[in-house]
Amino acid sequence: MPKMNLSHFEAAFLFSLFASVVMGVVTKRTDRDRLHYGIYTFACFLLALFALGWLMYFGHG
Amino acid sequence: MVKEKELQQKQPMAPIGVWFPAVALAWLIPGGGHFLLKRNGRGALLAASVTGMFLCGLMMQGAMFQPQSGDLLTTLINTGGFIGDFCSGILYLLSVCFGYSQPDIAGHVHDYGTKFLVTAGLLNVLAMVDAYEIAAGRKE
Numbered sequence: 001m002p003k004m005n006l007s008h009f010e011a012a013f014l015f016s017l018f019a020s021v022v023m024g025v026v027t028k029r030t031d032r033d034r035l036h037y038g039i040y041t042f043a044c045f046l047l048a049l050f051a052l053g054w055l056m057y058f059g060h061g
Numbered sequence: 062m063v064k065e066k067e068l069q070q071k072q073p074m075a076p077i078g079v080w081f082p083a084v085a086l087a088w089l090i091p092g093g094g095h096f097l098l099k100r101n102g103r104g105a106l107l108a109a110s111v112t113g114m115f116l117c118g119l120m121m122q123g124a125m126f127q128p129q130s131g132d133l134l135t136t137l138i139n140t141g142g143f144i145g146d147f148c149s150g151i152l153y154l155l156s157v158c159f160g161y162s163q164p165d166i167a168g169h170v171h172d173y174g175t176k177f178l179v180t181a182g183l184l185n186v187l188a189m190v191d192a193y194e195i196a197a198g199r200k201e
Contacts, residue, residue: 001161004120004170011121011173015180018114022184025103025110026191029201 009049016045075197087192089150091185094192107188115152115181123174124165125157142175148182148189 006014024038087094092108095101126142129135146153165175194200 002120003122004117006121006170006173008169011170014117015114015173015177018110018117019180019184021106021110022187025106026187
């Protein structure tokens, strides 16, 4: 099995991508709504990722 | 909207024969329930996402949980983690059959890997619930 050595950002980005696709697919009732919701959740993941990243950066002083 | 939700809540549970094959296949093969119900596009997306997440977890050398008893937190984490891993279906069964056994080691990559493995199973649970709703006629 090949090994993956990712940074925090790369790992969290991949996590967000896979989770958003599944959430988009299972949540809404039309394809258009699914696409919108998938993009929305992915954007929320990324926003939280950057916000928490900066929060931890400033929290460390 | 509210009435629609109320109507859905009042619907009786569909007979087990209607939804069980789809839900069982959805557990065993990620996206399989959707393929059985002829939702091929959505099935392919679910299969790719859950399998991709599980394989990333394996390549990051994440640890698999085993049920353990002890204090409440240990039991909760290990049993919950085991259920999450197990919900990946054939991906979990194959990795155990081929002897995948990674000790829980320090490092952010391995830690992410462990979370990827558990989350792949939890995402598959969402896919199983969706397959159930489609099979029971509550969703297109």
